[in-house]
Structures are given as structure tokens and as C-alpha cells.
Amino acid sequence: MASTAKQKGWNILVITSDEHNAKIMGCANHPIIRTPGLDRLASEGTLFTKAYCAYPICAPTRQSFITGQYPLEHGQLSNSHVFDKRNRTWAHHFKQHGYTTACIGKMHTNHESYEYGYDYRYSTEHIPQEIKTRKALNPPIFDPDDKLIFDSITDIRNGGKQPSRLQGKVVNDESLENDVIMLEEAIQYLKTHRSDKFFLHVSFVQPHWYWNTPEKYYYMYDPEQIDLPETVPGELESNAVVYKMAEKAGWFQNTEKMHRLARARYYGSISWMDSNVNRLLDTLDELGLKENTVVVYFSDHGDMAGEKGLWLKNQMYDSSSRVPLIIRMPGIVPEGEVNDMLINHVDLFPTLAGLAGALEHLPDHLSGEDLSDSIVSREDGKEARRAKKFTFSIQGLKSVDSVPQQVMARSENWKLIQYTHEEPEYRYVLYDMKNDPDETQNVAYEEHLCSVVQEHLTAIEQFLSGLRKPVYEVKLKEQTGTTLI
Template identity: 30%
Template sequence: MTARARNLLFLFSDQHAQRVAGCYGDPHVSTPALDRLAASGVRFDNAYCPSPICVASRMSMLTARHPSRQDCWTNDDHLASDIPTWLHALGAAGHRPELVGRLHAIGPDQTHGYAARQVGEHSPNWPGVPFHDLGALAGTNNPDPRSLAACGAGRSAYEAKDRDVTEAALATLDRIAEAGAPFCLTVGLMLPHAPYVAARRWIQHYLEVLPPPEIPADACDHPWIAWWRANRGIDDVPDRQSRLARAAYWGLVSTMDEMIGRILDRLRALGLDRDTLVVYASDHGDHAGERGLWWKHTLFDESAKVPMILSLPGVLPENAARDEVVSLIDLSQTMIEALGGAPLRGADGRSFWPLLTGASRDWDDTIFCEYCTDPVPDWTGGRAVQHRMVRQGRWKLHVYASDPPLLFDLETDPQERNDLSRDPRHAERFKRLMALALDGWDPVLIARRMAQRRAEKDVLAAWAGRVGPPSTHMWALDPDMNRLEADR
């Protein structure tokens, strides 16, 4: 009989690049809590997001479906409420899923299977209504040169919110321990998402120890990547700005780790850790200056790879590393199985729980990641894109609807510098992977559907702007929470 967990604590952050963690080999970053968690459990070294953008990735993780299967590609797409999520599956199995913090769902459904929710969102539920105001840090949360111009020591409302989330999570664990019943708790953190602003102590520390980003002369420079750099104004970021932004990003990771440490310490102090599956993951990564790029939005590993750590004392091995290629859509199916629920039918994700418990060794090392957007959001530069990536074992193919593809052998080229798509020695492999990437994924049909969705969303945005529907499950963001200290 397959081992099960009684409880679940799922810690889900925003924009944490896999490589920026001590347990993933970063010698500079301070992440003692995540390192201890990895030492007590299993770390996946080849875990990916379903899309390198917040809402698309998060909604796919909820349903274990690819973005193109649920018309949820952009940060203003909403997930239909009649698509079952992993929370619905666990609720049907007798659990009571609770959420503290970030979900980042758009539209009227702000729970998607959670039975209770605390703290809530800092941004409105609806497009078409005024967006949240970051005050002195306005615009720095987006792929915008302002995020590199206004970076360094200070504090953002996102950090303030995560501190409230942490306190609420601690109080929830206290209540859970007193009740003595099984629990299923998600803690949604906003960090280390930009603004690239962190406490001065971290800025000073990382300015001293962090090396500059790697921007190798022989790095593969693709037409879309070159366009993205130029369009976003990051072709020539001054060295001081780059160093400050990187120090802040590493500082945000360390700040988040301190919060996670407090939550895990409380779990242990209450005696809840022995029967609890603890999972940590993030929705996508961040280039943080590597290869001359910032933020997410690309199919390169800096953007698409995510940390994924699972720990359950007495059931999962300790200090283990897995090299299977997995996705967040597999993680949701895995958490369902770990807690005894029935898998989501019709989903794309697959549970890897049997791999972890030793019940099976079978696994197909194939995952997909897609990034699609229309030309409307100002940060797209007026250009629609349809991109898809397939990773199969050591091989990784990037497909761009309007630009040449890229093929990499990650075993010999882990930094994705040497494009093999036109190498005749790999012609058959390239052909096979291209067919796999395009199977059931048509960029022309996607562009057409996105245009239809935009027309629908325009009506909803106009309605929301006129009617002003109430946003639910909100956290009060005060613009004055944001500050940037003078550089010194």
C-alpha cells in the first residue's frame, strides 16, 4: 500500500529562480530554512513551470492542465470556475484546503477550491479597475526599466504583505494544533518578485559577495531575445544598477527564507512536522541579469526552472536529489495522491508520488512550457508572441511562432549557449521534438483564440471600470509602504 501524508503545508512563492538557493548550489545566498528543508527531504533539480508568467503558471498548477487547454495565458486571463483544481480533488477526499496569502486568480472566483482564505490579494480581482499603487516604487514590479533604475535598499509593500502572511500562517498553525484535526494549508508568498528592493543589511552583504551576472560573448542571441532586450530598454544596464538589482533580488530570497524559517519552526514546535508533507515551490524564475536579461518571460532555464522540495519524515528519503524532468502540473497531481485524493481526470500532469516512495521507477522525462501573449499589455511592446518549449531528457527545444527555433543539449551545454537546431547530426532529433512540441499546440489557432478572448476581456474591463464591482479577499496595500533609500 502506498504511503500517505496526514497533513499538507504547501509554501508557494513568486519568481524564485531555482539556482538562487544554497541547496541548489548557490554559494553566495543565505537560505538556511530551504536548505534544512531540502536536507530533510527530496529536491528536484529539473523542475519547470508550465508558463514563465504568474497567472498562467499558477492557474495551470491549480488544474494540472497546460495553459492552452484552459485559455489562460496572460496576467489578465481568468480561470473558469467549472474546471476542477487540486483543491477540489482534496476537498472531495475529505480535506479542508485553506489558503493564507497569494493566489493571483483573476475574476470573480478567488478561491478555486479553497474552503477558507486569509490575507488575500494586494491587486484587484478585475481588469479595468485601478491597479494597486506602489507609490515611490511605481512601475518597478513590471518588466520595465524603472525596476532597474529604482532598486536597492528600502522596502516594498510586497515585503510588508508577506510579513502579514507569515503572521497569519503562524496563527493558523496554532489554531490547527489546538483543533487536532488533519489540515491542508497553502501559504502564498509574494517574494522574491520585483521591485528589486530589500533591506539595507542584505544589499550591503550581497554587494560584497555576489559576482556580476554572466553575459558570455558566445551566448546564443536569438532574434526575439534581442528584440525583447531592446524593447524593454535593458540592452545596456549600467553596472551599478545591475549590481544593486541583483543584490536586492538575492536579499529578497533571503528575506523570504527567514519567513519560511519562522513557519517551519512553528510547525516543529507544535509537533505537527512528523505527519506533514511540506512542499516548497515557486511559479517561475527570474533572470536577474544573467545573459543580459531580467525578470521572466523567456524559455531559458533561468526563467522557466523552479525550485521544488518535498519533505515527509519517515516516508520520503532525506537529503535526496532527483534528476527526473517534472513540472508544477505534476506537483499538483502528486499532492493529491500524497493525501489520498483521486487524480484530476483529463489533466496533463502526472503524479510522481510513486517515484518518491519507491513504489515505481517509471517516468517519462518530458515536460512542456509555453509563453503566449497578445499585443495589448504595454510591456509586450505591441507584439504578440506564441512560444513553446519541450524538455525531454537532456534535450530542450524552444519553438517561436515568428522566429527560428533553438535546440540545446543540456548535458553538454547547461547554459543553453550552443544552438543545435541546424546541426545535421541532430536533424532527426530536432524533427521529432518539433513534432512533439506542435502536437495539439497550434500558434495560429492560439493567436486567433487570444484575439477572441481580448474582445471578451475588453467588455469585462469596460464593465468593471463603469460598475466598479467589489474585489473580494483583499489585503489593504498602502502606497506609503513603499520606500527607496538613498544609495550609499
């Protein structure tokens, strides 16, 4: 496999979105959402149904997939920390293997102008002032009827001093929006580097709130016709930490009408993002690059999107911690298949290296594994090894010496969440993911499942003890003078 990849000289196109719930794609059998671009990619590649983020918050998890390390190792512990310029990323590695490398769009390092190993970097900091001025003169506008509902949504944060994040506006000129600017820059990059062996990461911000989208997509879904997952009585009470968080945020005060509107506008944002993905796939076709380009799509984390009455990320429910993942590699990765192996953000760097035949010089400090053998088509008739017994996600870090406030251990059939600082009777949540995929019943305290709980707790202990300390000093943005993106 590695020799075949080297012989062909594969390009790599990584496409990421922000806050995309893995359940909300056509190829994931969602009944309403329209995602022809992602559906097309999945039909020509493999869809992964048990892919998880390293940390269900933007900045920490983003640096996990470019380093193959967890946040406690690479040092960006939160959205307010800064990713050290000296960290080694996948850009350094693939450049060492003869790739020209670029990242176009959001990195969320809190130092967006820095290259981090890429030969070419284009972010919001590079957008010409003339475009910013034009956008200021022609900004997105509220639908007045929607605004009345958005203004009524309860989303308490920072002591109630900040407005709800659950809102969206109608975009008048999409060419002035960041995602389209990044799309056009990426298309130009592909045209310019079509003869090179390239590693290109295109990073879209949608469907992250606010859901500002062109009219076609803003009104694509009727709130009255939108699906809304049913809330099972008592399901949140059995996860006391989440219940307290939702109560504090005021989400229990929101009505079904509010959830339907917000969910409909979130869907519109997904479909708009999908159309930009489709444009990139069309560009590969037009340039004759499809057959020798690995395309990978995934998100940094998900969004609860009204499920259980919750919104945003931060949680270990699948809607928040599981990510959409699709890999297309013609002739190597099976077409139209669904792969249910466990895979994490930290595995993507070494796995891409394995797929592309670029494992030589792979850093020895990675927490991620090369899972390419469990992804490719098998010509020898042998069944690929089951890749991992557990994968992990963490959340809530204050320092490199702190234990995460939340730790998730996901196995094939179970998910255990450990809330580190809670009292013993609230500390553990166990979901039977085979028989209760909607995560409605905490069975951690059922006597006959003691061994399952202990197995996962042991795995968590071994995982945490195996993490390395960051190489460079961990700093908050206030300590460096950088600006939060």
C-alpha cells in the same frame, strides 16, 4: 505507498514564492546566497533539479499548478485574463478527501476574494484598512545612493511610460508588509487547525520585484562582492528572438554596476522570503506537526537576474522557466537526495494526491501526471520508473485558438524552443543541456542533430494537439470589471 499515506492521514503544506531563480539557493550549491530555511527543507527532503513551470508568467502558471492543466485548458491565458470561478482546483479535490483547505496569499486570478474551492481564503483584499493606513504613513524608502543607480537602469516597457521594475526600498516596519501579514495569518491558521487534516497553501510574493525588504536583508549582500555570470560572446545572437526583446527593452545599455546592485537586492529579497519559510517550518515543529505533514516548496517561475544581461521572466532559459522544487515527507520521501527527473507545474496536483493517498476521484481532465512513484523511497529494491520523456512550457497566448508564441520541449539532455511566428532560420533553438547547461550555443541547425530536433518537434506537435479546450468562456479582466492584482 498509497495505503501507508491514507493510514497516517498526512497534512499538506504548500509554500510558494514568486520569481525565484532555481539556481539561487544554498542547497543548489550557489556560492553566495544564504537560504537556511530552504537548505533545511532540502536536507530533510528531496531537491528536484529539473522542475519546470507551465508558463513563465505569474497568473497563467499559477492556475496550472492548482488545476493540473495548461493555460490553454484552464483559460487564464495571461496576467490580464480572469480565472473562471467555476474551474475545479486541487482545493475541491482535497476537500473531497476530508481535508480542510485554505489559501493564504497571492493567487493572481484577478478575482482574489473568491475562494476557488478553498474553505478559507485570505489575500491582500482581506487586509484591514487600519494596516493599510499605517503602511501609507510609514512606507518603504529608497537608499539615496541606490536610487541614483536604479534611476539609471534601462528597462523600457509600455513605450517608456513606466519606470524600471529593477529597484528596491528599505522596509521600516516589516509587520506592515504583505508577506509578513500572510505569514502571521498562516501561523495562526496552523495553530487553529493543528488537530484537523489540512491542506494549506501559503503564497509569498517575494522575491518578485520590487525588492522592498527590511534593512537586515536589504543590505545583506554587497553589490561589489556579488557573483555575476559571465556573458559568452555571441550567445544571445544565436537566439534571435530573445536578442530582439532585450534590445527593445534596452537591457544592453545597463552596466555591470547596475546588474550587481539589482542582483544584490534580489538576493536580499530571496533571503527574506527564506526566513519566512523557516518560520513556517519552525511552527510545524512547535505544534508537533512535522512528522505527519507533507511540505512542498516551489516558485511560479524564475528570473533571469542579470544572466546574459537579461532580467525578469518570459523566457525559456532555465533561469526563467525552471523552478525550485523541494518536497519533504518524513519516512516516505528520501532525505537529502537530489532527484533529476522531469516534472512540471501541472504534475504537482496529481503527484501530491499520489503522495497523500488521495488519488480516488482525481479529475480525468488533467494534463499532469502522478509522479509519486518516482519520488518515494523504494522498499522493494526495484528502481522507480523514469517518469517522463518530455515536459513542456508555453508562452505568448492571445486566444484559445492561437498557437503559443514560444513552446519549450525539455527532455533529459536537450531543450528545444520553437518560436512559432518567426522565419524558419530563427524559429528553432536547441540547447545541449548535458554539455552546455548554461545554454550558450544554439545547435538546432547542425546537420547531425536533425533527428534530435525532429523528435522534439514531433513531441511538441503531439503535446499541443492533446490539449483540451477550456470548459468556460475565456475573458479578459476588462470584460468582467475585475482589477488586476
